[in-house]
Structure formats: structure tokens, C-alpha cells
Amino acid sequence: MSLIKWSIDPTHSEIAFKVKHLMISTVTGQFKKFSLVGETETDDFNTARKIEFTADIDSIDTNNEQRDAHLKSADFFNGERHPQITFSGTKYEDKEDGKLYGDLTIAGVTRPVTLNVEFGGIATDPYGQTKAGFTVAGKISRKEFGITYGAVTETGGVLLGDEIKINAEIQLVKQVVEEKAAA
Secondary structure (H helix, E strand, C coil): CEEEEEEECHHHCEEEEEEEECCCEEEEEEECCEEEEEEECCCCHHHCCEEEEEEEHHHEECCCHHHHHHHHCCCCCCCCCCCEEEEEEEEEECCCCEEEEEEEEECCEEEEEEEEEEEEEEEECCCCCEEEEEEEEEEEEHHHHCCCCCCECCCCCECEEEEEEEEEEEEEEEEEEEECCCC
16 A cells, blocks of 8 residues: 655645624735645545644734734734644545545644635646645634634724634645555
């Protein structure tokens, strides 16, 4: 039996999130440093045995340095105590609507999540590398992860929404094929 290892191509991938601000507009942020490794038995990702993702809190970028510093603070991600967001996939299904199940850890709190996945296919790039593409989307409640910062406006309105939309464009590179003896 073979074991195929995959890693993220960071120059062709992006990890973004969106949250309502003042409940009238949406603010977008992204992580500039992240990694993803996976293992499959074949090029069919339904055979995934491992999917591990991390994003560095220190790399958060919302196009506003003051807001980024606040997001890294104990009010939100508490980057000093919890420098990474992690996701450990437990199951991937690519049927009519692809689903990725796993455990997401933010600020030390772990919750099960289900993400929607659109498989873009597998192709060989001009350098002979085999690549696989995915679009990943989902929604989480920040409060379920202990991120309860809740400033209100002078008129009593909510400053930030609870729902966080996750959007990722992922390109994986086939790394190594290892032959494993049948057990």
C-alpha cells in the first residue's frame, strides 16, 4: 500500500475570514503564514488519512495595523498564549457536496466543525509537480471559541457579529509517495 503526502503551496493559496462590523458592512482578514499537510492512500482524497492545518496568529492581516494588534490581543485570539489556530481533519467526503469534518482550535478552545469543500481537480504544473485544488468555506461562532469581545456603539448597536465566515483557496503539492507494507 502506498502513502501519498501533500503539502500546501503557499504562493497559490489563501486563508481568509469575514465578520460583520456595526452589522452594516463586512471586514475581511487573512493569515499570511499557514501550513497544511495531508496524507492519502491514492490521488482520491476520500482516502485521506491525515489533514493538519495551522495558521500563525502573528500573521493576521486586516489591512489595518491597529486592528491587527487588537485581534492578536487577549480580547480576541490571545496570540501570546495561543500563537496558532489549528485544524485536524477527521474525515473528508467528496460526494455531490464535499465536506471536511474536523476539530478546530482557536485561542485554546477546540470545537468540531464541518466545512464545505469544492474539489477543483488535479493537474501537473509546468515544472512537473502534481497539484490538487480546493475551495473551502464554512461558518463558525466566535463566541463558541471563547472570543466574546462585545463592545457596543454609543447608540447600543453591536460592534462585531458573532458569525465568522471562513474562505480558503487551497492548492496542494504532491510530495512523496511512500510504500507501506500491508499490516
